[in-house]
Amino acid sequence: MQPTAxxxxxxxxxxxxxxxxxxxxxxxxxxxxxxxxxxxxxVFGWLLxxxxxxxxxxxxxxxxxxxxxxxxxxxxxFFNFAPMIGLRLNPFEAGLIVLVVYTSxxxxxxxxxxxxxxxxxxxxxxxxxxxSYWQDMRYVVWPIGLRAVFPAWxxxxxxxxxxxxxxxxxxxxxxxxASQILITRTQETFLILAIAGAFYFALSYPISHYAARxxxxxxx
Amino acid sequence: xxxxxxxxxxxxALHVLKGINLDVEKGEVLSVIGAxxxxxxxxxxxxxxxxAIQQGSVLVDGxxxxxxxxxINTLRQNLGMVFQQWNSFPHLTVLENVxxxxxxxxxxxxxRAREIAEQQLxxxxxxxxxxxxxxxxxxxxxxxxxxxxxxxxxxxxxLFDEATSALDPELVGEVLDTMRLLAEEGMTMICVTHExxxxxxxxxxxxxxxxxxxxxISPPEELFGAPKSEHLQKFLSKVK
Numbered sequence: 001m002q003p004t005a006x007x008x009x010x011x012x013x014x015x016x017x018x019x020x021x022x023x024x025x026x027x028x029x030x031x032x033x034x035x036x037x038x039x040x041x042x043v044f045g046w047l048l049x050x051x052x053x054x055x056x057x058x059x060x061x062x063x064x065x066x067x068x069x070x071x072x073x074x075x076x077x078f079f080n081f082a083p084m085i086g087l088r089l090n091p092f093e094a095g096l097i098v099l100v101v102y103t104s105x106x107x108x109x110x111x112x113x114x115x116x117x118x119x120x121x122x123x124x125x126x127x128x129x130x131x132s133y134w135q136d137m138r139y140v141v142w143p144i145g146l147r148a149v150f151p152a153w154x155x156x157x158x159x160x161x162x163x164x165x166x167x168x169x170x171x172x173x174x175x176x177x178a179s180q181i182l183i184t185r186t187q188e189t190f191l192i193l194a195i196a197g198a199f200y201f202a203l204s205y206p207i208s209h210y211a212a213r214x215x216x217x218x219x220x
Numbered sequence: 221x222x223x224x225x226x227x228x229x230x231x232x233a234l235h236v237l238k239g240i241n242l243d244v245e246k247g248e249v250l251s252v253i254g255a256x257x258x259x260x261x262x263x264x265x266x267x268x269x270x271x272a273i274q275q276g277s278v279l280v281d282g283x284x285x286x287x288x289x290x291x292i293n294t295l296r297q298n299l300g301m302v303f304q305q306w307n308s309f310p311h312l313t314v315l316e317n318v319x320x321x322x323x324x325x326x327x328x329x330x331x332r333a334r335e336i337a338e339q340q341l342x343x344x345x346x347x348x349x350x351x352x353x354x355x356x357x358x359x360x361x362x363x364x365x366x367x368x369x370x371x372x373x374x375x376x377x378x379l380f381d382e383a384t385s386a387l388d389p390e391l392v393g394e395v396l397d398t399m400r401l402l403a404e405e406g407m408t409m410i411c412v413t414h415e416x417x418x419x420x421x422x423x424x425x426x427x428x429x430x431x432x433x434x435x436x437i438s439p440p441e442e443l444f445g446a447p448k449s450e451h452l453q454k455f456l457s458k459v460k
Contacts, residue, residue, distance in 0.1 A: 124270055125307035125366070129321035129373060130297040139324060143311045218311070 011186045016195070022178030023199040029096055029174060030161040030203070037103020037160065038153070044104060045111025059108075066105035072166045074098050079170045095167030099160060106156045113152070114145030147218050154211040158204050165200075175199055221245055221281060222267060222377065222410075228275035229262055229432075236262050238432040239276070244410060246376070249403045251419035251440075252412045254429035255455060260412045263429070264379045267410070268299040280377070297325060300370030304382040306362040308354035308369075314341065315350040318369045326373065333372075340368040344398050360391030364398050371402075378402060380411040416459055420444055428452045 044063060048055040066074070079094040089097070118141045126136040168177035179196040183189050222244040229237035236259045244250050252260040265271040267278055269285050269292050278285040283295060309317050318337035322328045328336070341347055344364040354362055363383060370378060380399065384392045396418050403409060403422045413419055419426050420440045427437040428449065435449040447453045 121303060121305050122307045122309075125301075125303055126309075128268060128270060128296055128299075128301040128303075129369065130293045130295075130325040131321060132293050135324055139320060140309060144309070147311060
């Protein structure tokens with residue numbers, strides 16, 4: 001009898017490790033993107049709030065582009081065009097840069113809304129106590145504005161975490177890419193996608209749970 | 221002493237203050253009355269530089285408020301201001317609301333700032349609300365909180381911009397009582413107000429503004445008893 005060649009092999013515990021590691025990579029790139037993207041986004045949002053007209057003419061259209069072009073297109077374009085301007089980037093670096101810019105564009109509008117949620121009279125009251133512009137920003141606008149737009153920011157952060165899956169198109173082996181690799185080998189599509197989904201849930205749920213608790217504390 | 225000389229203020233083409241000359245002595249209580257849009261609130265904003273001026277000068281204890289080199293943040297510590305809307309900081313407790321500026325602006329340590337804050341809150345009758353959040357307070361209580369917050373900077377002057385206008389009628393009294401208390405303690409106050417009773421009883425002088433001009437200024441019995449300007453006579457007949 002001829003020996004049969006096997007193309008596929010079943011899902012093993014090792015594969016679970018493989019997925020777990022990939023989930024950590026997803027988490028890592030998301031944390032970096034959300035952290036740096038949010039920091040940049042707050043600065044952009046502040047710029048938009050201080051000069052609405054100048055902002056509307058310069059910064060806002062650029063941010064609009066990053067907000068409205070599908071992330072997957074941005075990733076592919078940037079990854080392929082970066083070498084042309086002399087940037088030699090691996091998939092992780094290219095993916096991270098695009099995610100950071102994309103996050104910052106989304107956080108900018110949230111931050112702008114947060115700053116504008118604190119009305120002129122409130123800020124005048126703070127200034128009338130002798131607070132400097134930055135003290136007013138730090139002790140009045142930031143805490144009040146943050147509370148106002150925190151749910152929106154959490155929405156952006158969770159979105160970025162899920163969107164980080166798109167970095168897989170560059171060949172970065174994060175959770176989705178790892179799943180695809182395993183599906184090709186095991187042909188166990190449902191099982192593996194279910195596990196990957198569970199990982200994404202495990203990454204998102206603590207954030208939304210913590211956010212909900214924080215909001216509850218603030219409204220007391 | 222506050223010295224205002226030939227003060228002109230424009231909002232775009234709108235000439236809001238048309239050459240105001242006014243001195244307020246230490247310990248004096250001045251009420252400013254007049255119809256809406258007469259420029260009386262703008263006057264207060266020009267005194268602590270929340271609004272820029274286009275001509276003239278404002279001196280507070282000899283310091284030119286609108287001069288380039290003036291440190292406006294230092295100056296404002298000496299000019300407490302209470303607004304129509306109380307603007308309590310919603311994320312801080314009553315005590316923290318009052319202790320914030322002494323800590324970050326005056327640079328006091330936390331314990332000392334809280335001590336001053338508590339003193340001022342007891343002063344305005346909110347000693348039992350220290351750990352509440354402002355949203356749990358009535359409008360009148362929040363306005364007294366705003367007064368305590370301004371007082372915690374230990375200013376020499378207090379500016380009141382229609383401090384009772386946004387309050388429900390039954391809450392006006394408690395705020396006026398607090399203002400009366402400050403006046404009795406010798407605080408120098410400029411009160412833009414629609415409360416004629418308060419102006420009459422508490423003020424040393426009352427100023428009447430009409431369309432950006434200070435038409436009349438005199439002790440209350442004179443201003444209310446024998447108004448000279450036609451506009452003032454009309455105004456008084458309407459508010460009585």
